[in-house]
Amino acid sequence: MAEFIPVGTFDIVIFGATGDLSERKLLPALFHRWLDGQIPGGSRIIGSARSEMTTAKFRAFAKAACKAGASSNWDAPAWEEFATLLDYVAMDATKPDAPWDELRGKLSGEKGWPCVFYLATAPRLYVAICEALGAANLSTQDARVVLEKPIGTNLASAKAINDGVGAIFAEDAVYRIDHYLGKETVQNLMVLRFGNALFEPVWSRAEVDHVQITVSEALGVEDRADYYDGSGALRDMVQNHILQLLCLTAMEPPGSMDASDVRTEKIKVLRALRRFTPSDAKDKTVRAQYTAGVVGGDAVPGYLEELSSDDPSRTETFVAIHAEIDNWRWAGVPFYLRTGKRMSERRSEIIIQFKPTPHSIFGETSSAANRLVIRLQPDEAVRLFVQIKEPGPGGLRIKSLPLDLSYAVNFTTRYPDAYERLLMDVVRGNLSLFMRRDEVEAAWEWVDGLLDAWGEADGAIETYPAGSNGPAAADFLLRKDDRAWWETSK
Numbered sequence: 001m002a003e004f005i006p007v008g009t010f011d012i013v014i015f016g017a018t019g020d021l022s023e024r025k026l027l028p029a030l031f032h033r034w035l036d037g038q039i040p041g042g043s044r045i046i047g048s049a050r051s052e053m054t055t056a057k058f059r060a061f062a063k064a065a066c067k068a069g070a071s072s073n074w075d076a077p078a079w080e081e082f083a084t085l086l087d088y089v090a091m092d093a094t095k096p097d098a099p100w101d102e103l104r105g106k107l108s109g110e111k112g113w114p115c116v117f118y119l120a121t122a123p124r125l126y127v128a129i130c131e132a133l134g135a136a137n138l139s140t141q142d143a144r145v146v147l148e149k150p151i152g153t154n155l156a157s158a159k160a161i162n163d164g165v166g167a168i169f170a171e172d173a174v175y176r177i178d179h180y181l182g183k184e185t186v187q188n189l190m191v192l193r194f195g196n197a198l199f200e201p202v203w204s205r206a207e208v209d210h211v212q213i214t215v216s217e218a219l220g221v222e223d224r225a226d227y228y229d230g231s232g233a234l235r236d237m238v239q240n241h242i243l244q245l246l247c248l249t250a251m252e253p254p255g256s257m258d259a260s261d262v263r264t265e266k267i268k269v270l271r272a273l274r275r276f277t278p279s280d281a282k283d284k285t286v287r288a289q290y291t292a293g294v295v296g297g298d299a300v301p302g303y304l305e306e307l308s309s310d311d312p313s314r315t316e317t318f319v320a321i322h323a324e325i326d327n328w329r330w331a332g333v334p335f336y337l338r339t340g341k342r343m344s345e346r347r348s349e350i351i352i353q354f355k356p357t358p359h360s361i362f363g364e365t366s367s368a369a370n371r372l373v374i375r376l377q378p379d380e381a382v383r384l385f386v387q388i389k390e391p392g393p394g395g396l397r398i399k400s401l402p403l404d405l406s407y408a409v410n411f412t413t414r415y416p417d418a419y420e421r422l423l424m425d426v427v428r429g430n431l432s433l434f435m436r437r438d439e440v441e442a443a444w445e446w447v448d449g450l451l452d453a454w455g456e457a458d459g460a461i462e463t464y465p466a467g468s469n470g471p472a473a474a475d476f477l478l479r480k481d482d483r484a485w486w487e488t489s490k
């Protein structure tokens, strides 16, 4: 049975409350925490957006959102109680002359109660909203501001956002969300590495041949084509989620789980990532766009057909990268990173491929090496492939089989959505799972280098049919190193 540690009474204001993130993630996450008895009754949840809307209408919007996100039977009485926490203020939060007094009047104003301002808006509005919060005297000691990704579109714009927000809020009041860090299995990565003495001695260039990180999605760009076409897979997925997974996989053991210890170790990894020259960018990365194909039995259009514009876009919906970390632990160990939309299936996985035994006494049959497969989603699991003797007569046959730690078999509790944990962490003031300013900037620095190298190299954009595992060039990226992507998903 899961235990929930209640948080103190708090206020949260969601700017962009009628948007997609609020509807799909934030409101359902808060309702789930309420259902589990984690949110105290006196807390207030205030939606704010430009649309004129009564509080009753906002509650109806939130109800529909929470019903759609409900993981079990709809609990009508619990909803009625939760709905009393909800309120709404229509305003353009970038304007100092917006009805800030009305918003303030809806906050408890209690000293010591956390007041969370969640900016679920376009990132270009972050600074203006923070400045308006400052002008309205709402950037108090108890205030915290939550910023969604992407923080900028390159290093310069990320710095401008960080500077603008930092002029109003101290760094320890700024919570930069990367929702991958709130996923159960991503946190388990730290437990696996640092809660077991077994792995640390083999977690380095001495025993690891290479690492693969795959985040494949079956979905396309859906209704986000405008945003996505200005972004692409590198900015949308690698700059944040995949680099965070790489950091947790490659970092040194932190001294403690304190935010500062964990974040300090992660940034060392980002700083040790090798920069790309134009010729490296050609040899060690692959960019591609999906063409029409079949995903899950349904015919789907290609990326270019989904865009409303007639200009042929060069935005990548798939990227594969052979990354290298220049430090003592990882020198010479390739980290193959791959992410794409409209691939054959939704699958996020980290593979630690160990080296083969130094000498085989069993001959050819024992050539497979140990492999640790960390399945982040779906079908969450950790599988350690070991060689065992296949029973029976007829010679010595060796098989590679997994020691299987499947979540579904071992746990029956519901896994909270990443946003549920992250929202409660903001209220608690726990910054461990949020990105520090220098982390975001170091990640952009590396990504900017690759974007520049791509620009100079002017390489081709490959294509791959929707429903496949990416372009042939991505397979070749590993084949030329005598390796292959791990595709056996179950």
Ligand code: BG6
Binding pocket: 149, 217, 236, 237
């Ligand atoms: C978001 C990206 O940050 O993460 C989306 O902007 C992507 O493009 C999503 O689809 C993936 O998240 P998850 O939790 O579904 O793996």
